[in-house]
Amino acid sequence: MNNIxxxxxxxxxxxxxxxxxxxxxxxxxxxxxxDKPIILKFNNLEKIVRYKVNSDExxxxxxxxxxxxxxSYQNQIANGFxxxxxxxxxxxxxxxxxxxxxxxxxxxxNSLNFRISRQILDCSKNILKHIxxxxxxxxxxxxxxxxxxxxxxxxxxxxxxxxxNGIKHLNFQGINVGVVDERGEIASLYKGSPQNDIGIKTxxxxxxSKSIGMKMLIRSMxxxxxxxxxxxxxxDIEVINYAMCSGCKGIFTAHGLNLEDIYLNPVLxxxxxxxxxxxxxxxxxxxxxxxxxxxxxxxxxxxxxxxFEEENLVNIGRGI
Numbered sequence: 001m002n003n004i005x006x007x008x009x010x011x012x013x014x015x016x017x018x019x020x021x022x023x024x025x026x027x028x029x030x031x032x033x034x035d036k037p038i039i040l041k042f043n044n045l046e047k048i049v050r051y052k053v054n055s056d057e058x059x060x061x062x063x064x065x066x067x068x069x070x071x072s073y074q075n076q077i078a079n080g081f082x083x084x085x086x087x088x089x090x091x092x093x094x095x096x097x098x099x100x101x102x103x104x105x106x107x108x109x110n111s112l113n114f115r116i117s118r119q120i121l122d123c124s125k126n127i128l129k130h131i132x133x134x135x136x137x138x139x140x141x142x143x144x145x146x147x148x149x150x151x152x153x154x155x156x157x158x159x160x161x162x163x164x165n166g167i168k169h170l171n172f173q174g175i176n177v178g179v180v181d182e183r184g185e186i187a188s189l190y191k192g193s194p195q196n197d198i199g200i201k202t203x204x205x206x207x208x209s210k211s212i213g214m215k216m217l218i219r220s221m222x223x224x225x226x227x228x229x230x231x232x233x234x235x236d237i238e239v240i241n242y243a244m245c246s247g248c249k250g251i252f253t254a255h256g257l258n259l260e261d262i263y264l265n266p267v268l269x270x271x272x273x274x275x276x277x278x279x280x281x282x283x284x285x286x287x288x289x290x291x292x293x294x295x296x297x298x299x300x301x302x303x304x305x306x307x308f309e310e311e312n313l314v315n316i317g318r319g320i
Contacts, residue, residue: 001027003086004114007064015051016040023047030114034058058109065090065112078103079183079207087117087188087195117188119196123151123289124158127281128167130294131159131251137173139163139225139249141276143268145256146283152253153185153229155289157196159251160186160227164199174201178223178248180213181206186229211235218246225249237270244276258282259295272297 001020005013019040020027029041038049065082066073076082080103082090091113097105131142146152166174179202181187187194187204194204203221205213210228217223226243228236231252243250254268255261262268262280271277278297284290 001116004030004084004088004116007061007084009057009060012038012051012053012057015049019047019049026116026118028116030116031111032058032061032113033111055110058112061112062090062092062109074105075207077106080106081184083184083188083190083195085190085195087119087190089115089117089184089188091115117195119157120154120289121161121197122158124155124162126289127155127283127291127294128159128162129170130279130281132163132167132170132172134170134172138175139251140278141244141249142251142279142281143262143271143277144251144253144281144283145262146253147257147285148255150283150285151288152283155283156227156229156251156253157186157198160202161197161199163225163251164201174199175224176222177202178214178217178221178226179204180208180210180217180226180228182208182210182213182229186227209235211239214239214243218243218248223248225251227251229253230255231271232265232267234267234270237267237274240271240276241274250276256282257285 005016008016015038016030023042023045025042025045027040027042031039032053034055035052038051038053040047040049063070065084070077073082077092080092082092084090092106092109093111094106094109096103097107131139133140144152144156160177160179164174164177166172177199179186179198181204184206186196187198187206188196189204189206198204203217203223205217210231214226214228217226226248227250231240231254240250256265280295280297282292284292
């Protein structure tokens with residue numbers, strides 16, 4: 001925690017330290033807004049700290065985060081966040097500067113959100129056994145689905161680590177994994193070095209769209225498995241099809257609550273129609289690291305709608 005609090009002025013640092021000690025729980029977020037109280041998020045609890053932060057303090061915090069060189073972090077700032085040592089992310093909002101339809105900078109910063117990264121090792125063990133194809137020492141093409149905040153990225157990160165390192169007790173040999181870390185949430189690169197343990201056979205490309213990054217990884221690093229978080233654009237359809245036709249397997253996540261949400265999402269519907277996914281996993285919203293349902297897709301039928309008939313979508317497990 002000291003690695004995060006060092007970016008704050010002494011007065012704010014002391015206030016946050018006191019709240020952490022009194023709450024005696026894991027801190028997940030520190031939200032700072034101009035002329036508003038500080039809000040701290042602990043697990044399932046939020047605390048409002050009655051200290052109003054001014055614009056100069058926010059600028060000083062950002063300067064510290066950017067190692068007193070905001071210009072050198074301009075590309076990250078334009079993406080709305082800066083990754084700091086330890087894999088923690090500082091979200092940024094303010095007035096966007098647009099050039100040729102793209103955000104090139106954010107001025108008049110009015111809020112910062114420190115999201116504290118904690119890697120939960122082995123959190124995917126209940127899910128991983130359904131993803132592995134042990135006979136061929138690879139994985140099934142998998143879609144992991146849940147609403148925001150249900151632990152998709154945390155579980156995906158652990159899956160990457162396990163598949164990359166191998167799993168001795170299952171006689172699964174580690175294989176090359178290519179991760180397109182579009183928002184820097186899986187590996188959390190800091191000056192090129194992953195701040196999270198993503199395994200010994202994992203290659204990461206960060207801060208690039210999935211449609212570009214996946215092709216770059218396939219052409220340059222020859223992964224056996226490609227991984228991306230939160231697919232959802234029509235460009236994703238093309239590049240995922242490209243990856244599968246290149247002989248790669250894929251593990252992806254998407255937002256949704258149930259089968260109906262998948263049906264209503266045109267991107268996911270198209271990928272199902274292309275017979276990409278073999279397994280669909282719905283995570284539990286009650287307890288992180290558990291699943292609600294796992295479905296095995298029957299690939300014999302051509303129409304997407306038929307997948308939702310009982311004989312074509314086989315529920316192979318409930319985790320809660």
